[in-house]
Amino acid sequence: MSEQSFPDDARPEYADALPEYAERVLDVTELIPPGRVMTYGDIAEYLGEGGPRQVGRVMSLYGGGVPWWRVVRADGALLAGQELEALDRYREEGTPLKEASRAAEGHLPRLDLKRARWDGGERAQDHT
């Protein structure tokens, strides 16, 4: 096959296809079981490529078609701008939440990562 040599800054792109990295991130996102979550960093580590910021970027740009609420920040804070949307999902999926202490009323609950975090493998998780 004749190898066409493109200049490094003029590689052909196909509009229908997402960048390969983005596709992998979305792929992993769809593997997260309902009621569980993975952090941006977890996904990056799982892929063995990129970092949390790269994953965050992908979700920001292309996350609309996948269960984006199952990809969360490491501190358990709900996604800014879509807290209520996400909270709704968590409640219907039974995702472990950590209710805000009564002292902080205005605060929405945060995720209980200790219980909700999914390691990417199939494994029994119990307790209550």
Add this chain to the structure above:
DNA sequence: AGCGTGACGAGTA
């Protein structure tokens, strides 16, 4: 090329 910005994360005060 430099610099600010971001759906991040860990460490420190």
Add this chain to the structure above:
DNA sequence: ATACTCGCCACGC
């Protein structure tokens, strides 16, 4: 628990 720093890396100006 909050605030701030740094490290990280892709992008846009």
